[in-house]
Amino acid sequence: MLSASSSKYDMIMKASVSLFTERGFDATTIPMIAERARVGTGTIYRYFDSKETLVNVLFQESIQRFTEKLKQDFSELPVRSGFHHVFCCLVQFTNESDYALFFLEMKKDAHYLNDTSRKMIENLMHMLDDYFxxxxxxxxIRSLPSNVLIAIVLGAFLKIYQLVQTGDIQMDMDLMTELEQCCWDAIKLHSFTSQK
Incomplete structure (x- = not known):
């Protein structure tokens, strides 16, 4: 069973990420977070000295979870299997958190990210760059810059997942399989025929 203090911490984290997703970082205030978390403003400041510290802790925990998923046997996989692994990690990550999209869409040069957060993004991008x-x-794979290839795949995934969140489409295994294939088709070198 969670202690009262860890329960408050969890409520603060959940309220923060939901508000950051809905309103953006700049339009979210500590009192708003406190109200949604049903804690006092002072309680938040017992855990975090600023809103910037709070968003960086959230971001770092999120990036770490995604990176840990990604790096399991990733570098040893054949290219097409590696893409399947990346895609499955995206699906798992977004299924585990309703607000994962906020972190996936976050820009690495966002003014509120600190050096540790930026370093964690760089490490993740380096891992994906090695794969591409x-x-x-x-x-x-097409000879486009890795950041362009990431944008193609992640952009399509994010837009589809937003349609799922708004209830415009139902996510099922068939749709996920087709979406993965479409994303792969967008980045693969089509003259290469021995991998499907």
Missing amino acids: NKGKAEGV
């Missing part, structure tokens, strides 16, 4: 470079070197 491997695919390009093997002639499997």
